[in-house]
Amino acid sequence: MNIDLDHVMKITERPPIVMVEGLGSGPWDLDGGHDLDFVRAWAGSGCGHGRRWMLEAMAAQANLLINCSPAYHNEQMAKLATLLAEGTGLAEVFLCNSGAEANEGAIKLARKWGARHRTGAHEIVTMEHGFHGRTLATMAASGKRGWDRLFEPKVPGFPKVPLGDLDAVKRAVCPDTVGVMLEPIQGEAGVFPAGDDFLRDLRKLTRELGVLLIVDEIQTGIGRTGRMFGFEHAGIEPDIVTLGKGLGGGVPLAALVAARSVSCFEPGDQGGTFNGSPLMAAIGCAVVETVSQPSFLAAVEERGRYLMERLSALSAELGHGEVRGRGLLVALELRGRDAPTVAREALGRGLLVNAPRPDTLRFMPALTVTIAEIDEMIARLRPGLA
Ligand code: PLP
Numbered sequence: 117m118n119i120d121l122d123h124v125m126k127i128t129e130r131p132p133i134v135m136v137e138g139l140g141s142g143p144w145d146l147d148g149g150h151d152l153d154f155v156r157a158w159a160g161s162g163c164g165h166g167r168r169w170m171l172e173a174m175a176a177q178a179n180l181l182i183n184c185s186p187a188y189h190n191e192q193m194a195k196l197a198t199l200l201a202e203g204t205g206l207a208e209v210f211l212c213n214s215g216a217e218a219n220e221g222a223i224k225l226a227r228k229w230g231a232r233h234r235t236g237a238h239e240i241v242t243m244e245h246g247f248h249g250r251t252l253a254t255m256a257a258s259g260k261r262g263w264d265r266l267f268e269p270k271v272p273g274f275p276k277v278p279l280g281d282l283d284a285v286k287r288a289v290c291p292d293t294v295g296v297m298l299e300p301i302q303g304e305a306g307v308f309p310a311g312d313d314f315l316r317d318l319r320k321l322t323r324e325l326g327v328l329l330i331v332d333e334i335q336t337g338i339g340r341t342g343r344m345f346g347f348e349h350a351g352i353e354p355d356i357v358t359l360g361k362g363l364g365g366g367v368p369l370a371a372l373v374a375a376r377s378v379s380c381f382e383p384g385d386q387g388g389t390f391n392g393s394p395l396m397a398a399i400g401c402a403v404v405e406t407v408s409q410p411s412f413l414a415a416v417e418e419r420g421r422y423l424m425e426r427l428s429a430l431s432a433e434l435g436h437g438e439v440r441g442r443g444l445l446v447a448l449e450l451r452g453r454d455a456p457t458v459a460r461e462a463l464g465r466g467l468l469v470n471a472p473r474p475d476t477l478r479f480m481p482a483l484t485v486t487i488a489e490i491d492e493m494i495a496r497l498r499p500g501l502a
Contacts, residue, residue, distance in 0.1 A: 131463055138165025141482050141489050154481045154493055155468045162338060162362030163403060164482035170365050170402055177398035184394065186387055192397035199404045200373050203344055204357050207376035211369065211392040211400070215334035215360030216249025218370040221386055222297070222330050222356050223253050225372065228380050229328065230294030237294040240330070243279045247304035248297070248332055257297060260304065280314045282321065295328030295355070300346030303335035306476040307440055307447030315350035328355040328378060334370070335445065338362035339407040339483050342417030342443035349442070362483070365403040369396040407483065416483050419490065420444045423479060426494050434501050437475075446479045447472075450501070458500040467496040 119134055141153055141164060153165075163170065177192060184190050197209035212218055223240060230237035242248070244259040255263055256271040264270075273292075277284035285296060296318060302308040310318075322329040331354040336346030340362060347354055355378050360370035368390075390396070406412060420443040427439045427448050437449030450458065455471035462469050470478045477497075481489065 131460070133463075140164045140166065141485055151466050152489065152493055152496065153468045154479045154485075155470045162340065162483045163365045163406065164484045165366070167365070169406065170399060173398050173402035174367075174395070177395050180394070182393065182395045183390065185389070186391040190392065190394040190397070192394040192401060193392035196371075196397040196400045196404065199401060199408075200359070200371055203404065203408060204373050205353050206355075206357060206373045208374050208379040210372040210374075210381075210386060211397060212372065212388060213368040213370060213390055213396075214249070215332075215358065215370050216251045216254045217388070218334065218358040218360055218372045219248045219254045219257065219297075219332060220251050221372040222332075222358050222374075223257065224386065225356065225374060225378065225381060226295045226297075226328050226330060228385065229378050232380055234294055234326070235291075237292050237327075239273045239275060239290070239292045239294060241285055241288045241293060241296045242274045242276055243298045243302065243310075244276045245279065245302055245305035245308070246276075246297075246299060246332075247302065248299075249334075279308060280311055282314065282317050285318065285321065289325055289327065293325070293327050295330050296322055297330040297332060299332045299334075300336045300349070301341070301442060301445060303445060303478070303480075304472055306473040307445060307478055309440065309442060312350040315347065315352055319350075319352040319354070322355075330354065330356040330358070332358050334358055334360040336442075338403065339413055339416050340443055340445050340480070342413055342420055344408050344413065346442070362407070363400050363403060364396060365399055367396055367399050369400045371400075412483070416443050419481075419485055419487065420446070422487055423481070423485075423490050426490055427479070430494055430498065430501065434498075436501060441479075444479075444481055444483060444485065448477045448479070450475050450477065453501060458497075461500040462497060465496040465499070467493060469493075469497070 200209045201207055227238045242257045246259045248254040248257045253271045257274045259276045275288045277288050300310055319329055331347050333345050337359045355375050357373045363369050423446055424439055431439055436451050439448050441447055455474055455477050459469050459471040472478050
């Protein structure tokens with residue numbers, strides 16, 4: 117098949133393969149290769165490709181109603197909002213289309229809350245190397261290397277502190293501070309956990325200071341760490357939680373979830389043509405109902421442990437570095453090998469892995485990955501690490 121790629125805007129380095137089909141852990145390109153996916157569309161299709169229950173939910177809703185505009189309630193929007201409110205322990209949910217949009221909404225909501233309740237406070241303390249999206253505000257909130265001079269002038273109001281440094285947070289807080297925002301595990305940075313103790317200390321501190329704790333669960337939420345939400349491991353309750361990626365099981369769906377006391381948007385403050393569409397929300401309901409089953413989450417935890425064990429053994433055998441992460445969000449630090457080169461070579465063996473740093477490989481398989489697929493991944497990875 118002759119496919120013209122010349123008119124596709126070049127927003128990232130893409131390998132010269134064209135995906136056409138997917139089932140379980142395998143997407144297939146035009147030549148039928150590349151069948152072991154440990155990237156999962158950047159963790160966006162968490163439950164695996166081509167799941168029948170997801171296709172059935174999609175088809176049933178598509179037959180009923182695809183979109184009725186956010187100007188009206190719809191059944192699926194209400195159902196998904198209820199599921200997410202019950203799951204997070206928070207009260208109000210705004211459904212949207214991408215992680216960046218959810219975080220942009222969280223920033224706007226915090227600023228509005230600050231205007232109302234903290235005499236105009238608007239700054240959000242964020243973490244060095246954090247990642248929150250690619251809109252102007254979420255890029256400013258991110259601490260990604262090389263982004264500090266991009267697309268200037270920057271949206272102001274996002275002082276940065278090192279992840280895990282509570283004293284630095286205390287020093288960064290001022291009368292203009294409205295909240296602190298972080299990921300429970302910094303995924304794009306290379307899988308660096310914030311630490312349960314740090315999250316608990318931060319919750320305590322933000323309560324004492326009367327500022328908001330905003331937890332970006334776009335990569336860690338919806339079962340990725342073996343619990344429904346990453347913050348559950350620390351036993352805390354944030355004021356605002358954002359979700360995306362796995363929530364839609366591969367379709368564009370994200371959510372901003374907030375405590376009732378923080379939910380202060382007024383008509384006109386927030387919205388968008390496709391927000392809360394019944395089709396996307398129906399798929400989100402099917403995903404949440406499936407992933408939140410205790411047996412599903414226990415299996416994620418078990419396979420995550422197995423993945424870490426296998427990677428740790430391989431790393432020890434071949435002289436590489438740390439294996440870190442939680443559940444099925446795991447990184448391997450390489451010694452003496454360039455991670456993007458290893459990822460490119462793995463592609464030649466039909467394995468998709470991702471290199472978020474020059475010395476780090478990241479593994480985000482389907483939440484339904486099997487032990488046999490993990491074994492196969494290790495076998496295909498091994499030649500590139502030796
Ligand atoms: N927040 C985190 C923690 C992410 O990992 C990402 C994407 O990688 C985003 C936000 C942005 O999500 P999206 O790409 O859906 O806009």
